[in-house]
Structure formats: C-alpha cells, structure tokens
Amino acid sequence: MRTPLIAGNWKMYTTPSTATVWMRALLEDLTSQDVSHVELVLNVPATHLAVLAPITAGTPVALGGQDVSAHDEGAYTGEVSAAMLANAGARYCVVGHSERRQYHAEDDALVGAKVAACLAGGLIPILCVGEVESEREAGEHEATVIRQLTGALEGIDLKDSGDLVVAYEPVWAIGTGKTATADDAQAMGAVARSFLKGRYGPLADAVRILYGGSMKPSNAAELLAKADVDGGLIGGASLKRDQYLAIAAAAPR
Ligand code: PGA
Numbered sequence: 270m271r272t273p274l275i276a277g278n279w280k281m282y283t284t285p286s287t288a289t290v291w292m293r294a295l296l297e298d299l300t301s302q303d304v305s306h307v308e309l310v311l312n313v314p315a316t317h318l319a320v321l322a323p324i325t326a327g328t329p330v331a332l333g334g335q336d337v338s339a340h341d342e343g344a345y346t347g348e349v350s351a352a353m354l355a356n357a358g359a360r361y362c363v364v365g366h367s368e369r370r371q372y373h374a375e376d377d378a379l380v381g382a383k384v385a386a387c388l389a390g391g392l393i394p395i396l397c398v399g400e401v402e403s404e405r406e407a408g409e410h411e412a413t414v415i416r417q418l419t420g421a422l423e424g425i426d427l428k429d430s431g432d433l434v435v436a437y438e439p440v441w442a443i444g445t446g447k448t449a450t451a452d453d454a455q456a457m458g459a460v461a462r463s464f465l466k467g468r469y470g471p472l473a474d475a476v477r478i479l480y481g482g483s484m485k486p487s488n489a490a491e492l493l494a495k496a497d498v499d500g501g502l503i504g505g506a507s508l509k510r511d512q513y514l515a516i517a518a519a520a521p522r
Contacts, residue, residue: 273493273520274434274477274500275304276395277311277507278335278363285320288313292324295510299329304517307500311507312363312395315349322358333361333395336369339382341389351390362392363502365421367399367440377420384421388432395434395502396421397481398461402441410439411460418464430475435461436502442482444504451491451498454480458497486515493520 283291292311312333313321321332338348354362364387365380375383380396387394398417400410414437427433437457439449449457458478465473480492481502492498493516500520506512 271475271477271499273307273517274479275307275309275513275517275520276333276361276363276434276436276479276500276502277513278366278481278502278504279311279313279317279508280335280368280504281314282508283314283317285317288317289320289324291510292321292330295330295514296324296328298510298514302514302518304514304520305329306522307517307520309517310361312361315354315357318354318357318359325358331360332358333363334359334392335363335366337362337364337383337386337390337392339379339386341386351386351392355391359392361395361434362387363397363436364394365397365417367397367401367438367443371440377417380417381421381423381425384425384433388425393432393434395436395479397436397438397502399436399438399440399443399457399482405439405441410457414457414460415464418461418468422468427469427472427476430472434477434479434500435465436479436481437461438481438502440482444483446483448483448485448488448492449480451488451495454492454498455495458495458499462497484516486512486519489516489519 310331334354364383400413477499479500484501
C-alpha cells in the first residue's frame with residue numbers, strides 16, 4: 270500500500286517567527302494524536318526552511334519548498350536552487366503549481382526543467398497538474414493533464430517510485446471552496462497513473478498521486494478513500510493545525 274502523503278502548501282503566508290510557533294505547537298499536538306499511518310510534509314516559503322529544519326529534525330514532519338530554480342547555480346538573481354533548498358532542510362518541492370503557471374508564465378518545458386533540477390539536487394518533486402474551468406467544461410481535462418505530464422516528464426528517468434509525487438489539482442478548485450467530487454478526483458488520479466505506467470512501467474504502481482483543491486476535514490475522508498488518491502496537497506486548511514491534522518487523521522489506516 271502507498272503511505273498517504275499529507276502535504277501542506279503554505280503559499281505566501283506566515284513568517285519564520287510565526288511558523289516556528291506553529292511548528293512547535295504541531296509537534297506538541299502530535300504527542301497526543303496518532304497519525305503515524307501518513308507521511309506529513311509542509312511546503313513552506315524558502316525563508317522558513319533553515320529556521321524550521323532544526324525543529325522538525327528527528328520528528329515525523331518533513332519540509333518542502335514551493336518552487337525551485339531550473340538552474341543548478343549561477344548569476345540568476347533572486348532564484349533558489351534545489352541544492353540550496355535541500356541543504357536548508359527541504360525533502361520535497363512543489364513544482365508547476367497552477368499559481369506559478371498562471372502568474373509566472375511557467376510552461377510545461379520549464380516545469381520539466383524544474384523536475385529535473387529537483388532530482389539532480391536531492392529533492393522529491395511534487396509535480397502539479399490540472400485543468401482550468403474552461404478546459405473541464407470543454408471536456409478537455411484528461412487531455413490537459415496528459416499534456417502537462419508528458420511535457421514535464423520528458424527526459425526524466427525514474428529510478429525509484431519514491432522519487433516523484435504527482436498532484437492533480439483542478440485549478441477551478443484551488444482556493445475557491447469548490448472541490449472535485451471524490452469520483453472525479455479518482456478518475457483523474459487513474460488517468461495520471463495510467464500515463465505513468467505507460468511511461469515508467471510497474472514503478473508507477475507505487476508513485477503517490479495526490480488530490481489538491483479545497484481539501485478540508487469535511488471532504489478529506491471521502492477523497493482519501495479512493496484508490497488513486499494517495500494523499501492531499503492542501504493550501505488554506507494546512508495553515509490551521511487542527512484542520513491539517515484532521516485531514517491526516519481522515520486518511521485510511
Ligand atoms: P487550497 O489550495 O487547498 O487552498 O484549495 C491547494 C493548493 O494550492 O495546492
């Protein structure tokens with residue numbers, strides 16, 4: 270069985286100081302709440318990693334970044350490399366989030382270069398794919414996701430199923446309160462899995478495919494019960510400790 274991955278995406282919220290208080294409180298909560306059946310990861314702003322890493326070291330909580338440079342190093346003012354994120358304490362990194370695609374014009378080729386940069390720099394990419402509302406209305410959601418996966422994974426060889434996480438996030442569900450039905454999330458998870466099988470063979474059976482888009486305690490159990498929903502990428506609700514933990518508790522044991 271694939272261990273559910275409960276991944277928070279804090280976006281551009283919190284500061285290193287408020288995040289420190291939050292993280293200490295989460296670790297305190299974990300002393301009385303058993304969510305050892307899931308893997309916990311919080312994808313935080315890059316500024317927080319080196320501050321949070323000593324606090325989470327040796328605990329069940331892993332850290333991740335939210336974006337990464339496609340370059341290893343060099344004169345790229347403002348960019349942060351995979352090696353920098355890894356050295357600062359990240360194990361994962363969100364790549365190709367729809368907010369990056371929309372506001373920073375990231376296309377599939379750039380997203381693919383970032384996936385490669387993660388793998389080369391010691392990070393596990395959480396590759397985000399998903400259709401916008403007009404694509405769903407036009408019945409193009411499957412084709413969109415397959416196009417995004419094809420572009421982002423071109424030339425990427427997987428050595429281990431644990432080296433990649435895919436997050437299906439319908440853009441119309443992100444931060445809107447609208448959630449895909451559990452059946453739709455499952456259907457798209459299966460589309461992603463079948464693409465990965467064609468690309469990577471049996472290795473794909475163990476790759477985790479997350480659902481993201483307004484996941485919250487009230488809908489998590491139904492979504493996470495689906496065969497090809499191996500966890501969640503959770504924005505708003507991951508900033509609230511009780512909600513984040515309630516989602517983790519809702520994952521199948
Ligand atoms: P949301 O965000 O849970 O607030 O909809 C999800 C995401 O951006 O990954």
